[in-house]
Amino acid sequence: MEKKKDPIRKPIQKRSIEKKKKIIDTTFKLIEEKGYYSVSTPEIAKVAGVSTGIIYSYFEDKHDILIAGVKDYMEQLFSTILDIPDDTKITPKELPERFDKIMKKFINSHKHLKQAHSKIMELVYSDPKVDEIYKELEMKLSDKIVSLLLKNGFNRTNINERVHVSIGLVNSLLYENTYHKHEKLNYTRMFDYTTELILTLFKA
Amino acid sequence: MEKKKDPIRKPIQKRSIEKKKKIIDTTFKLIEEKGYYSVSTPEIAKVAGVSTGIIYSYFEDKHDILIAGVKDYMEQLFSTILDIPDDTKITPKELPERFDKIMKKFINSHKHLKQAHSKIMELVYSDPKVDEIYKELEMKLSDKIVSLLLKNGFNRTNINERVHVSIGLVNSLLYENTYHKHEKLNYTRMFDYTTELILTLFKA
Amino acid sequence: MEKKKDPIRKPIQKRSIEKKKKIIDTTFKLIEEKGYYSVSTPEIAKVAGVSTGIIYSYFEDKHDILIAGVKDYMEQLFSTILDIPDDTKITPKELPERFDKIMKKFINSHKHLKQAHSKIMELVYSDPKVDEIYKELEMKLSDKIVSLLLKNGFNRTNINERVHVSIGLVNSLLYENTYHKHEKLNYTRMFDYTTELILTLFKA
Amino acid sequence: MEKKKDPIRKPIQKRSIEKKKKIIDTTFKLIEEKGYYSVSTPEIAKVAGVSTGIIYSYFEDKHDILIAGVKDYMEQLFSTILDIPDDTKITPKELPERFDKIMKKFINSHKHLKQAHSKIMELVYSDPKVDEIYKELEMKLSDKIVSLLLKNGFNRTNINERVHVSIGLVNSLLYENTYHKHEKLNYTRMFDYTTELILTLFKA
DNA sequence: CATGAATGAGAGTTCATTCAT
DNA sequence: TATGAATGAACTCTCATTCAT
Numbered sequence: 017m018e019k020k021k022d023p024i025r026k027p028i029q030k031r032s033i034e035k036k037k038k039i040i041d042t043t044f045k046l047i048e049e050k051g052y053y054s055v056s057t058p059e060i061a062k063v064a065g066v067s068t069g070i071i072y073s074y075f076e077d078k079h080d081i082l083i084a085g086v087k088d089y090m091e092q093l094f095s096t097i098l099d100i101p102d103d104t105k106i107t108p109k110e111l112p113e114r115f116d117k118i119m120k121k122f123i124n125s126h127k128h129l130k131q132a133h134s135k136i137m138e139l140v141y142s143d144p145k146v147d148e149i150y151k152e153l154e155m156k157l158s159d160k161i162v163s164l165l166l167k168n169g170f171n172r173t174n175i176n177e178r179v180h181v182s183i184g185l186v187n188s189l190l191y192e193n194t195y196h197k198h199e200k201l202n203y204t205r206m207f208d209y210t211t212e213l214i215l216t217l218f219k220a
Numbered sequence: 221m222e223k224k225k226d227p228i229r230k231p232i233q234k235r236s237i238e239k240k241k242k243i244i245d246t247t248f249k250l251i252e253e254k255g256y257y258s259v260s261t262p263e264i265a266k267v268a269g270v271s272t273g274i275i276y277s278y279f280e281d282k283h284d285i286l287i288a289g290v291k292d293y294m295e296q297l298f299s300t301i302l303d304i305p306d307d308t309k310i311t312p313k314e315l316p317e318r319f320d321k322i323m324k325k326f327i328n329s330h331k332h333l334k335q336a337h338s339k340i341m342e343l344v345y346s347d348p349k350v351d352e353i354y355k356e357l358e359m360k361l362s363d364k365i366v367s368l369l370l371k372n373g374f375n376r377t378n379i380n381e382r383v384h385v386s387i388g389l390v391n392s393l394l395y396e397n398t399y400h401k402h403e404k405l406n407y408t409r410m411f412d413y414t415t416e417l418i419l420t421l422f423k424a
Numbered sequence: 425m426e427k428k429k430d431p432i433r434k435p436i437q438k439r440s441i442e443k444k445k446k447i448i449d450t451t452f453k454l455i456e457e458k459g460y461y462s463v464s465t466p467e468i469a470k471v472a473g474v475s476t477g478i479i480y481s482y483f484e485d486k487h488d489i490l491i492a493g494v495k496d497y498m499e500q501l502f503s504t505i506l507d508i509p510d511d512t513k514i515t516p517k518e519l520p521e522r523f524d525k526i527m528k529k530f531i532n533s534h535k536h537l538k539q540a541h542s543k544i545m546e547l548v549y550s551d552p553k554v555d556e557i558y559k560e561l562e563m564k565l566s567d568k569i570v571s572l573l574l575k576n577g578f579n580r581t582n583i584n585e586r587v588h589v590s591i592g593l594v595n596s597l598l599y600e601n602t603y604h605k606h607e608k609l610n611y612t613r614m615f616d617y618t619t620e621l622i623l624t625l626f627k628a
Numbered sequence: 629m630e631k632k633k634d635p636i637r638k639p640i641q642k643r644s645i646e647k648k649k650k651i652i653d654t655t656f657k658l659i660e661e662k663g664y665y666s667v668s669t670p671e672i673a674k675v676a677g678v679s680t681g682i683i684y685s686y687f688e689d690k691h692d693i694l695i696a697g698v699k700d701y702m703e704q705l706f707s708t709i710l711d712i713p714d715d716t717k718i719t720p721k722e723l724p725e726r727f728d729k730i731m732k733k734f735i736n737s738h739k740h741l742k743q744a745h746s747k748i749m750e751l752v753y754s755d756p757k758v759d760e761i762y763k764e765l766e767m768k769l770s771d772k773i774v775s776l777l778l779k780n781g782f783n784r785t786n787i788n789e790r791v792h793v794s795i796g797l798v799n800s801l802l803y804e805n806t807y808h809k810h811e812k813l814n815y816t817r818m819f820d821y822t823t824e825l826i827l828t829l830f831k832a
Numbered sequence: 833c834a835t836g837a838a839t840g841a842g843a844g845t846t847c848a849t850t851c852a853t
Numbered sequence: 854t855a856t857g858a859a860t861g862a863a864c865t866c867t868c869a870t871t872c873a874t
Contacts, residue, residue, distance in 0.1 A: 022466055022467075022847095025857095025858085029858095031858095032858075035858095035859095051346050053257050056842075056843065056844080057843080057844060057845075058842090058843090058844090061861095066859080066860090067859060067860045067861060068844090068845080068846095068860085068861065068862095069845090069846075069847080069858095069859065069860055069861065070858075070859055070860075071845095072844095072845065072846075073858075073859080077844075077845080078843095078844065078845090134345045134346075135345070135346070137341075137345045138342050138345035138346040141338045141339070141341045141342035141345065141399075142255055142338075142339075142342040142346075151402070155402060174406070174409050174413075176404065176405060177405055177406055177409045177410045177413060178413060180396065180402075180405055180410060181389075181392075181393075181410055181413045181414060181417070184388075184389065184392025184393065184395070184396065185385075185388065185389060185392065185417075187392060188385075188388030188389065188391060188392045189385075189388065191388070192384065192388065198355065198358075198359060198384075200380065201380060201381055201384055202378070202381055205378050205381045206381045206384060206385055209378075209381060209382060209385045209421065210385060213385070213389075213417045213420065213421070216417065216420060217413065217417070236833090260867085260868055260869080261868075261869055261870075262634055262836090262868075262869090263634075265836085270834085270835095271834060271835045271836055272835080272836060272837095272869090272870085272871095273834065273835055273836065273870095273871080273872080274833080274834060274835075275870095276869095276870070276871080277833080277834085281869075281870080282868095282869065282870090433854095440854090459754055461665050464846085464847055464848080465847075465848055465849080466847075466848090466857090469857085474855085474856095475855060475856045475857060476848090476849085476850095476856080476857060476858095477849095477850080477851080477855065477856055477857065478854080478855060478856075479849095480848095480849070480850080481854080481855085485848075485849080486847095486848065486849090542753045542754075543753070543754075545749075545753045546750050546753035546754040549746045549747070549749045549750035549753065550663050550746075550747070550750040550754075559810070562810075563810060582814070582817050582821075584812065584813060585813055585814055585817045585818045585821060586821060588804065588810075588813055588818060589797075589800075589801075589818055589821045589822060589825070592796075592797065592800025592801065592803070592804060593793075593796065593797060593800065593825075595800060596793075596796030596797065596799060596800045597793075597796065599796070600792065600796065606763070606767060606792075608788065609788060609789055609792055610786070610789055613786050613789045614789045614792060614793055617786075617789060617790060617793045617829065618793060621793070621797075621825045621828065621829070624825065624828060625821065625825070634868095637836095637837085641837095643837095644837075647837095647838095668863075668864065668865080669864080669865060669866075670863095670864090670865090673840095678838080678839090679838060679839045679840060680839085680840065680841095680865090680866080680867095681837095681838065681839055681840065681866090681867075681868080682837075682838055682839075683866090684865095684866065684867075685837075685838080689865075689866080690865070690866090
C-alpha cells in the first residue's frame with residue numbers, strides 16, 4: 017500500500033519563515049565548513065535549534081535544503097551585476113573606470129564568501145541540479161551584460177561570445193584569487209591584465 | 221596491550237605492484253562513472269578482482285586510493301605540455317601555429333576525459349589534498365611554459381602572471397566547452413577569441 | 425508537579441458527535457484502502473477535515489479509533505442475521521429456501537465489503553482487542569441462530585456445536601469466495617455443497 | 629549516480645547456513661511474540677546474536693526475512709499431509725479411521741504452533757506475498773488429497789470442490805480450536821461433526 | 833600474503849503524540 | 854474548544870573498516 021506524504025509546508029507566519037530561513041542558513045554554513053556529504057540532518061537540526069522532524073515539513077529531503085541554500089547564495093553573489101538598472105548610461109570614456117569598479121566589487125563579494133565558493137563549485141560539478149541553477153544564472157548575467165552594452169552603443173560582432181570569454185576571464189581570476197592562491201604570483205598585476213584583455217575584446 | 225595497525229605495505233613483487241595499480245585504476249574508473257561518494261570499497265574490490273581486506277594492506281583508507289588515482293590522472297592530463305622537450309625551438313613566426321596545435325591537443329585530451337574531468341574538479345574543490353596536487357601540477361605547467369618562452373626569447377615583464385592569466389583563459393574555455401555548454405554560444409569563435417587574447421598578452 | 429492528561433471527552437453536542445463519527449468513518453475508510461499501518465494520524469485528520477489535535481480529545485490514541493471503527497463495521501456486517509425479528513416463523517418446508525436467501529444476502533454483503541474484509545481479518549488476527557469484539561459478535565450471531573431454531577422447533581442435540589460448525593462452513597466459503605479465489609474452482613458448486621452440508625446437520 | 633548493491637549472499641559454509649537459519653528463526657519467533665510491525669531489525673540482530681549489517685548480506689530487506697520464515701513454517705505445517713507417499717493404499721473400510729488419524733495429527737501440529745498460526749494468518753491477510761505462498765501451498769495440499777483419493781478409487785463428481793469444502797471445514801475447526809476458543813462449546817463434538825460431514829461429502 | 837564474512841556507528845527519514853497559541 | 858507546528862524516539866538500511874581463518 018502506498019503511503020501518501022504530507023505535502024511540503026509553505027511557511028506563512030513570520031516565525032515559520034524565520035525557522036525555514038534558519039534551517040537553510042545553518043545547512044549552508046555547515047556545508048561550507050565540512051562539505052555536503054559530511055553534514056547530517058540530525059546535525060543540522062541540532063545546530064539550527066529545531067527538531068529533525070520539522071526539517072521534513074519544510075523540505076522534501078536533505079538535498080532540497082541544499083538547493084534552497086545554493087539559490088540564495090548565488091542570487092546574492094550575482095546581484096552585484098544583475099541589480100544594475102537597465103537604463104544605466106555609460107559613455108565610452110567612463111567604461112574602463114566603471115568596469116573596474118564593478119569587477120572590484122564582484123571580486124570583493126567573492127572574497128567575503130570565499131569558503132562558500134569552493135563548496136558551491138564542488139556542487140556545481142557534482143550535483144546536476146546545482147549545475148543547472150548555476151548555468152542559468154550565468155546566462156542571466158551574460159544576457160544582462162550584453163543588454164547593457166547594446167543599450168550604450170557598444171555593439172560588437174559575436175557579442176555573446178565576447179561577453180562569455182570575459183566572464184571566463186573574471187571567473188578564472190576569481191578562482192585564483194580567492195581559492196587557489198599561488199604564493200609567487202602578484203594578483204594585482206593579474207587583475208590588470210584581465211581588465212586589459214576584456215577592454216581589448218570590446219575596443220572598437 | 222595496545223593494538224598496533226599493520227603498516228601500509230609497499231609492494232615490491234611484480235604481482236603486488238600490478239594489484240595495487242589495478243585497485244587504483246578501478247577506483248578511478250568507478251569514480252569517473254559515479255562520483256566518489258557513490259563508490260564503495262566492497263565494490264572496488266569486486267570490480268578489481270581482489271578481496272576487500274587486501275585494499276587495506278596497500279592503502280590507508282578509501283581516500284588514499286583516490287589520491288593515488290588523481291595523481292596518475294593529472295599527470296597524464298598535463299603531459300601534453302609537460303612532456304615537451306626543454307630544448308624545443310620556436311621562432312616568433314611559428315608561435316601562433318605551434319600554440320594553436322598545443323591548445324587543440326589539450327582541449328581534445330579533455331574532451332576525451334570529459335566525464336572524468338567534472339568528477340576531478342569536484343574533488344579539487346572538495347578535497348584539500350586533491351586541491352594541493354592540482355595546484356602543484358598547475359604550477360609545474362606554468363613553470364614549464366615560462367621556461368619554454370624564456371628559452372626562445374619571448375621575455376616579457378611579469379611573465380608568470382601573463383602565463384597564469386593565459387592558463388585561466390584556456391581553463392575557462394575548456395570548462396565551457398566540455399562541461400557547461402550553453403546552446404546559443406558558438407564555441408569555435410570563443411576558441412578564436414581565446415587564442416587571440418593570449419597572443420595579445422605575449423605580443424612584443 | 426505531575427502532569428495530568430486531559431481526559432477523553434464524551435461529545436454531547438450534535439456537532440461534536442458528528443465530528444467524532446467523521447473521524448471514525450474516515451479512519452475506517454483509509455484502513456480499508458491501505459491497511460492499519462499505512463494510515464497516519466495526520467492523514468486521518470486531513471481527510472476528515474479536522475485538526476490533528478482534536479483527534480486526541482476524542483480518542484485515547486490511534487488504536488482507539490480503530491476499535492471504534494471495527495465495532496461499527498462488524499455490527500453492520502452481522503446485522504443481516506442479528507436483525508431478524510425473534511418471533512419470525514419458519515416451517516420445516518420453508519427452511520431450505522429461507523436459509524438459501526439469508527446465505528446469499530450474507531455473502532453478498534461481504535462481497536460488497538471485500539476489501540474491508542481482508543483488512544478486518546488481518547486485525548482480528550493481529551489485534552487482541554479486535555479479536556475479542558469479533559468473537560463476541562460471532563457468539564451473538566450463534567446465539568441468535570440457535571434461538572431462532574429453537575423457537576421454530578428445530579431442536580437438535582448439541583445445537584450450539586452444530587450451529588458453530590455451520591458458521592465455520594459459511595465463513596470458509598466466504599473466505600474462498602471473496603478473498604482467496606482459486607481459478608480452477610467452481611464456486612457455485614461449493615456454495616451448493618455448503619448449504620447441503622448445513623442442512624444435513626439439521627436434518628431430523 | 630546509481631549505487632549498485634552487493635548481491636545477496638548465498639551461504640555455503642555450514643556456519644553461514646546456521647547463521648542465516650538463526651536469523652530466520654529469531655525473526656519468526658519475534659514476529660510470533662509481537663507481530664511483524666513491532667519487530668525491528670536491530671532487535672532481530674541483537675536477539676539472534678549477529679550484527680545488523682550481516683542481516684542485509686543474507687536478505688534483501690526485513691520483509692525478505694519474513695518470507696523465508698513463512699515458507700519454512702508453512703512447509704512444516706502442511707508436511708503432515710504432503711509427505712504421505714503417493715502410493716499409499718486405503719480401502720473404503722479403512723478410510724474413516726485413516727482420516728481421523730490424519731486430522732488429529734494435523735490439528736495437533738497446529739496446536740503446537742498456535743501462537744505462530746495467528747500471526748501467519750494476519751500476514752496472509754495483510755501481505756500479498758505471504759498470501760500467495762499460502763494459496764499455493766493450499767492448492768498443493770488440495771491436489772495431493774485429490775490424487776490420493778483418485779488413486780484409491782474414491783472418484784466423485786466435482787472432486788476438487790468437495791475437497792476444498794472439506795479443507796475449509798478443517799480450517800474452520802482449527803481456527804475455533806486453536807485460536808478463537810469459545811468456552812461454552814464442546815470441541816470434541818465439533819470435531820465429530822466435522823469428520824462426519826467430510827465423510828458425507830465422499831460417500832458413494 | 834590473502835580472504836570475505838562480520839561489524840556497528842550512523843545515515844536519512846517517518847509519525848504518533850503534544851502543547852503553545 | 855480547536856489548531857497545526859513542532860517534537861524526538863525509533864525506524865530501515867549502508868558501508869568503511871576489521872580480523873578470524
